[in-house]
Ligand SMILES: NC(=O)C1=CN([C@@H]2O[C@H](COP(=O)(O)OP(=O)(O)OC[C@H]3O[C@@H](n4cnc5c(N)ncnc54)[C@H](OP(=O)(O)O)[C@@H]3O)[C@@H](O)[C@H]2O)C=CC1
């Protein structure tokens with residue numbers, strides 16, 4: 207597949223950022239779809255997109271779209287990703303991928319049945335600093351990796367109807383923020399063997415603060431803190447027996463990091479600015495996979511996405527968050 211044409215599903219905050227990065231990278235945005243024709247028209251005008259559709263159904267039916275980016279609140283990801291897959295489109299779905307593991311597994315099976323690419327838009331995995339970090343780990347520079355520590359803490363809106371607090375929209379610190387450090391721990395240390403979580407719920411029943419400790423293969427550990435009420439350091443660290451990596455704030459973006467030796471000496475300072483926010487790298491990876499005929503991401507295979515959703519299900523079970531209308 208050569209000229210890959212994107213369709214943007216929803217016109218909210220992240221749809222703007224992602225489309226801006228696609229434009230910066232010179233990628234082809236063929237269409238946008240919104241629940242409202244006026245929003246689709248305004249978005250298309252802003253980014254000079256040829257087609258503006260007043261429904262998601264019309265977007266996914268557009269023959270000029272090859273891959274749909276789902277940017278609705280995560281309470282709707284399962285429905286909107288299925289809509290696109292059933293229309294024969296490849297799909298990149300914003301994080302959190304779905305509300306639950308069964309929803310994620312159903313999407314995986316639908317994509318597989320239709321031989322379509324399905325990826326979680328966990329953009330952190332694709333930014334250049336993360337590629338370098340994986341190289342350092344693979345080459346053994348850190349020795350044996352023993353621990354991963356990360357926080358994702360922001361002072362976010364407290365309005366109970368906001369998507370971050372509304373259970374109907376998939377609200378909560380864990381799925382919005384904690385998904386990053388949990389996915390990071392999966393990436394670096396593999397799926398957890400044990401999960402221990404504690405959290406606080408706000409007035410709507412959505413979680414506002416969550417702390418997760420996990421053990422992984424060979425006794426490695428990870429800790430993740432997410433908070434939607436306090437703006438914390440937003441740092442991450444990977445600790446090995448020979449060296450550690452300190453990722454600078456905001457660690458889940460295209461940021462700088464240092465490789466630090468056992469005696470505190472800085473062995474490598476990584477600093478490679480990127481254009482825009484850095485969301486284009488996940489899109490470029492998706493395009494590469496399509497050209498290679500792949501239906502799953504190399505950096506986050508769809509089975510890993512499903513496993514991450516299972517980890518999030520277990521954390522939610524322990525802290526007592528349930529989404530209305532879903533089984534768990
Ligand atoms: N990767 C990242 O860095 C980030 C990812 N995200 C993720 O992106 C998703 C969207 O977040 P964000 O853009 O901040 O959210 P917004 O509220 O800004 O936008 C969500 C959009 O979804 C569409 N939508 C469809 N159904 C509904 C509904 N019932 N209520 C509200 N909106 C609806 C709307 O578009 P329309 O009216 O056009 O149909 C709306 O503009 C979330 O899953 C979130 O986790 C969010 C921020 C950063």
Ligand SMILES: O=C1CO[C@H](CO)[C@@H](O)[C@@H]1O
Pocket residue numbers: 360362382383
């Ligand atoms: O992914 C995200 C990155 O951080 C934002 C806050 O600044 C979140 O709300 C968002 O969902």
